[in-house]
Amino acid sequence: MLAVIIPALNEEETIVSVIRSTAEQLKRLNIQEFQVLVADNGSSDATAHLAQEAGATVIEAETRGYGSACLAGLAKNPYPDGIVCFLDADGADDPRDFEALLAPILAGDMDMVVGSRILGEHQGWVSPGALTPVQSWGNRLSGFLLSRTWGVSFTDLGPFRAITAKALQSLEMDDKNWGWTIQMQARAARKGLRVCEIPVHYRVRQGGQSKISGTLKGSIAAGVVILKTYAQSIFWCPNP
Numbered sequence: 001m002l003a004v005i006i007p008a009l010n011e012e013e014t015i016v017s018v019i020r021s022t023a024e025q026l027k028r029l030n031i032q033e034f035q036v037l038v039a040d041n042g043s044s045d046a047t048a049h050l051a052q053e054a055g056a057t058v059i060e061a062e063t064r065g066y067g068s069a070c071l072a073g074l075a076k077n078p079y080p081d082g083i084v085c086f087l088d089a090d091g092a093d094d095p096r097d098f099e100a101l102l103a104p105i106l107a108g109d110m111d112m113v114v115g116s117r118i119l120g121e122h123q124g125w126v127s128p129g130a131l132t133p134v135q136s137w138g139n140r141l142s143g144f145l146l147s148r149t150w151g152v153s154f155t156d157l158g159p160f161r162a163i164t165a166k167a168l169q170s171l172e173m174d175d176k177n178w179g180w181t182i183q184m185q186a187r188a189a190r191k192g193l194r195v196c197e198i199p200v201h202y203r204v205r206q207g208g209q210s211k212i213s214g215t216l217k218g219s220i221a222a223g224v225v226i227l228k229t230y231a232q233s234i235f236w237c238p239n240p
């Protein structure tokens with residue numbers, strides 16, 4: 001009933017522990033029926049091989065990009081009536097937060113729950129250096145824009161999130177890159193879905209190299225894409 005989609009690009013140092021601790025946490029929560037889908041789009045290292053050995057289903061995404069990998073994983077979701085979770089492959093998200101993330105959906109109270117690293121930070125949970133200042137302020141700004149536009153309460157565009165497969169399908173997601181997270185939140189808000197966020201732990205990546213926030217150029221480029229996706233979402237016409 002639960003699909004966990006992990007977009008991964010050259011994450012051989014961390015992918016195995018992310019898959020193992022995900023499976024461990026889900027079993028601890030008594031969730032027996034789940035599938036871990038690693039969406040790899042052309043890693044040149046051993047990511048795909050190691051992910052498969054660790055028990056995940058590996059999906060080859062044809063086009064580069066974070067959203068593109070998430071879409072490729074989603075296309076192979078075996079549970080169309082279940083729940084879909086996303087988390088990163090670098091070990092920055094903590095699978096121990098699955099419990100808090102899933103609880104409101106399992107209780108039937110929410111359609112989507114986003115893990116906020118900013119809320120975690122306020123409680124001293126974010127390791128120093130895990131979120132760069134540019135990332136932190138960029139995400140806060142995005143949350144502010146979403147809140148002002150649709151009256152939802154978001155502080156972050158965190159990658160670790162859970163949503164019912166049905167709700168996700170209704171959002172007609174199509175962003176192929178770094179607009180993926182804001183597109184999901186903006187469209188969910190625009191559609192009037194039941195959404196909330198919870199504080200999550202966030203760590204420095206556990207190995208390998210950052211593809212985005214590690215450089216100022218990467219952060220600015222992602223910021224521009226995120227703002228553009230927000231603006232496009234205002235004009236999105238959902239199917240009734």
Ligand SMILES: Nc1nc2c(ncn2[C@@H]2O[C@H](COP(=O)(O)OP(=O)(O)O)[C@@H](O)[C@H]2O)c(=O)[nH]1
Pocket residue numbers: 006007008009010011039040041061064065066069087088089090092205209210211212213214
């Ligand atoms: N499949 C795929 N995954 C990507 C791509 N770019 C980044 N990722 C993954 O997306 C996640 C977030 O990227 P990361 O480099 O950690 O960004 P940061 O946290 O801002 O430094 C990681 O799991 C990456 O492996 C991409 O083009 N394709």
Ligand SMILES: [Mg+2]
Pocket residue numbers: 088090092205210
């Ligand atoms: Mg990361």
